[in-house]
Amino acid sequence: MKNTKMMVVGFLSAVAVSVALSTSLLAKNNAAEPSEASLEASRLQSLAKFTKVLGIVEQYNVDNLTIDQLIDKSLQGLLSNLDAHSTYLDKKSYDNLKTQTDGEFGGLGITVGMRDNALTVIAPIEGTPADKAGMKAGDIILKINDQSTLSMTIDDAVSIMRGAPKTPIDLTVVRKGEAEPLKFHIIRDIITVESVYTRTIGGNILYIRVTSFDKKV
Known part of the structure; x- marks a missing residue:
């Protein structure tokens, strides 16, 4: 009987320790992962910082750039620093890109x-x-x-x-x-852009060079 009581006490102690450890780990995980509210607050704080800086630049920039021009420059900076494959095109840049990819232009x-x-x-x-x-x-x-x-x-x-x-x-x-x-x-x-050049090297090697990708490739 005494041994049975000891076994029960031991079992309950193990359960209590297990619950305490689980509760502790859960609390740590919750602390490590920010809540939705804190993420939203951080996002709003960052947007407020950007808006404040943009307002200062708009007021004091020496080139008298408009708010639209400043926003375009901000987007260009954002995308150019994002990775090597991202870029921002305004209407003028997009029109130039379309002209280049047509393969011919005046x-x-x-x-x-x-x-x-x-x-x-x-x-x-x-x-x-x-x-x-x-x-x-x-x-x-x-x-x-x-x-x-x-x-x-x-x-x-x-x-x-x-x-x-x-x-x-x-x-x-x-x-x-x-x-x-x-x-x-x-x-x-x-002006027709030749985007693909070929030549034969040594009689049995065909050299192909692609300088750009456009509709006429």
């Missing part, structure tokens, strides 16, 4: 970039109006029509140079070895 046929803060021709595309006019890699574009390129972005320059086929455009460029700026009067045309 323009001059030059690739441009910024070198030493100057709008520079990287290369003319063979057979295009720019190539036929005599433009060369390394030409620095000073003016597009009568508009200076000194404070112009690449996107703005490309937007101006692109246009309806058979329409004229004037470029003033500086070329190494030339004492005076050169002026080119060019008629825009349909």
Whole structure:
């Protein structure tokens, strides 16, 4: 009888310890996992911080950017820092992307970039109006029509140079070895982008290069 009582007491003690441990672990898990209310409060706090900073920037930015422009820049920063494959496109950027993926557009046929803060021709595309006019890699574009390129972005320059086929455009460029700026009067045309190049190497190897993906690949 005495042994039975001891067994019962031992069993009850084990149950009590087990319940206490379970309760302790449950309390720890609950403490480790924030509640929905705390998550919502944190979210609202973060949004309030963003709104406050946005208001300060809107009031004091030196470029007089509108709230829409500031929001676009905020979204661009957010997506560009998210991962290597995310980006934000405003209407202008989206329209440019559609033009590029169409595989053809009205323009001059030059690739441009910024070198030493100057709008520079990287290369003319063979057979295009720019190539036929005599433009060369390394030409620095000073003016597009009568508009200076000194404070112009690449996107703005490309937007101006692109246009309806058979329409004229004037470029003033500086070329190494030339004492005076050169002026080119060019008629825009349909520029077809060759996105796939092939050649045979050694007679039995076919080399295929894909430079971009568009509707004409």
